[in-house]
Amino acid sequence: MNAQPLGQFEDWLPGGGAIDLPGADLDWLATARQRALASARALGVPTARHEAWRYTSLKGLIEQAFTPYGAAAPGARPDDLEAHLIAGLDSHRVVLVDGRFAPGLSDLGDLPAGLRIAGLGQLLSQDPDALQGRLTGVAGTGAHLFAALNTVAMRDGLVVLVEPGVRLARPIELIHLAVGTERPGVAQPRTLIALGEGAEATLVERFVGTDEARCCTNLVGEVALGRAATLGHYRVQTEGAQTFHISALHIALESQSRYRGLNVGLGAAWARTDLVARFAGEGAECDLSGLYLAGDRQLIDFHLDVDHAVPGCASRERFKGVLHGKGRAVFDGRVLVARDAQQSDAEMVNNNLLLSANAEIDTKPQLEIYADDVKCSHGTTVGQIEPETLFYLRARGIPAIEARRMLCLAFAEEILADLRPLGPLHGHVAELVGARLERVAFD
């Protein structure tokens, strides 16, 4: 294979001092890192000629010249976190500051039996056997260059291991807090969530930061669901206006397992999320839904890749977007149904509301079906608020601007309703969406 130069992203690789990475002495990890490096060199830097990056330019990301944070632990104060906490959300809380596990800000008292939560760096040095065969087991070398770079350079993150049969009463909350330093830095955290047979858990994953922080998050997440395990995974990205966000989430589903993922994209200047799900056993269900709001100087990009590799599984992909100002979004959803994957059931929907003539959505749902006995459908809409609907609200005395906001909120609520069982989180997100719509100039 040709080894391609990675330009600006050479800096994202650990330098000659790779030896200081946690787990540097582990053969299996060293092998995985070498493979990932080879993959990164083979892939090279994506350009608009790469279908998966056609509408998502790396220009801004390259210009920022992000460099990785060093080995030193970051210095976030409790005050930095306080503003981002959700009142009333009772959780096992883990905080990563610029990609590094921050035990002092985390709240991991009263962990029930059968639940293990640890920082990745910590676990790699203390109990690497718990990770062997799991870490990189789902993601492999990754979905794209950045996932490969993460694998080469990862030094910390979160590991959640749930023993078979354990059903967690409280959600786990993972907060990615971007604080940043003087120079623009990139954090490359790694998460691994593994549920044993029949286990049940809820994970709330939030990406937060300030508008002042010039930084980049390059996350890879791995989710491994054992037979009949169930995970509810609620991801809310509200990073600051100067933040760049890349996350690749890989999900492996054993038979009868159920993954329900909801992704809210509100923040960051530029955000790219890849959701890659693979059915490994029959009778499993995967639900991917999302809501994105993009305005001026904002790009939000969701890529879905769902692989019905085995028969009898069901997947639902349901994403909705609201674009305002000069906001841009990309939705690229791909569902692959393998030749032997009979009785597959897949339904993909992407609905977009364009609130201005300058907003843009590039949407591309793709079904690739090689089996003949399947139930698959997809639908995409791009539209404005219906004049007839708007008139109905105005005819009841509601002023036009308020009526438009109500209708946008209702459009969003069809996705956010899934958060209702997590009361305070639903309230928090609905409030953020409402506050955002308050600032939208409807034209």
Added chain:
Amino acid sequence: MLTIKGLRASVAGREILTGLDLDVGPGEVHAIMGPNGSGKSTLSYVLAGRDGYEVTGGEVRFDGDDLLDLDPEERAQRGLFLAFQYPVELPGVNNTYFLKAALNAIRTARGEAALDSVSFMRLMKERLKVLHLDETLLKRDVNAGFSGGEKKRNEIFQMAMLEPRLAILDETDSGLDIDALRLVADGVNALRSPERSMIVVTHYQRLLDYIQPDHVHVLAKGRIIRSGGKELAMELEEKGYGWITGEEAA
């Protein structure tokens, strides 16, 4: 309270109302009947202020003010209410939330204080009772997945909550079976008052068996060609529209 003089209106460049005159006094119930295409719905929409209905002549005064100069929300805030022939479904918008937003927008525009949640709930429950409606209605999204009859009853419930001074019922009877029709008509009758005028727009006489109008007008080709008491409706029922319009019955 409502005076229409020589009203002309076009939709997509085609003239639908061709010089319509109507006077509605306080507390009066007027029925406007007419065959399909006579301009009944156009009149309703022009009065409520829907986009795409271009007024090309005449005037409409509501309490002496130029109604046509007002935005749809301003008309509602001044006490005009249109019960839609086809109420819009609003998935994601809860009925209670919607009505509270509407009522408080109207109250605020009139310089009255917004109702707090407790007073609002009390008012809703009281009105539900008057109309014999079930409280589950409050938890549902506005008209979402409602049957035809449920939608029409929800319109009447909204009317009861917003307490208009002029209500226009646009073919409220269309698509209803006789039981649903009776329920809707009972609701309307419960809301009759000396301060509330109504314009009941309908194709068929049967609604007028349940809602007794003070005046009946026949609309044809965009203007009122005959006015009378409720006996006019009976006569129409018997003889068909052709009797007045001079055409084949519609």
